[in-house]
Amino acid sequence: GQNIDQPTEMTATEGAIVQINCTYQTSGFNGLFWYQQHAGEAPTFLSYNVLDGLEEKGRFSSFLSRSKGYSYLLLKELQMKDSASYLCSTGGGNKLTFGTGTQLKVEL
C-alpha cells in the first residue's frame, strides 16, 4: 500500500521562501509528483521527480531522496497567488496516491 505524510498547513510571507516536506512509504515507486490545487478548482501539475536530486522550474523546485522516502517542494519569491493546497503524490502500477495536501497561506 501507499502512505504519504505532509504538514496540514503552513504560513509564509510574500517574497519569502517556503519548503513543503513530504515523506512516503510505497510498495511500488514510479516517481513523485507535486500538484497545486486552489480552493474549488482542479489540481494542476507542478513537478515530477523519478531520480534523486533537485529539479528546478522557475520559482518552484522539487527534491527527491528515494532511499529516505522523502521529497520537498521549494517555492521562492512567494506571491499571494501561491496560496493554495500542495499535494504530494506517488504510487506504483496504475494507482497514484495523494497526500492530504499542505494548505499554504501567503501573507503580506
Place this chain on the structure above:
Amino acid sequence: NAGVMQNPRHLVRRRGQEARLRCSPMKGHSHVYWYRQLPEEGLKFMVYLQKENIIDESGMPKERFSAEFPKEGPSILRIQQVVRGDSAAYFCASSSGQGATNEKLFFGSGTQLSVL
C-alpha cells in the same frame, strides 16, 4: 485545445436518487481516472479506465458505484441510491497512456455532489 471537461459542475440529489457524473478526457487521451475528495482530505483513487475497459477499480465501493468509458462518448461515474456520505467533490483526470504513476495527469474542474 480543451482540457478535461466534467459536468455537471454541481449536482444536488436527494437520498435514494441516482447521480451520473460525466467526464470527457483531453483530446488524444484514452486513459481516465476518477478520484473523490472529501473536505480536509486528500484525493482518493476510485477507478482507472481505458476505452471500453476497467483496468483498476480497487478504490470503488463494492455497492452502488459503477464506472464506464464507452467507445464513443464520455466516461460516466454512476452512483445509485445516493446517501449523505456520498457528498464530495469527484474529480476526473486523463492521461495519454503511459500509466498514472510515471506521467502527469490532467484534471477536470470536478463535480461537487451534494446529497440532501
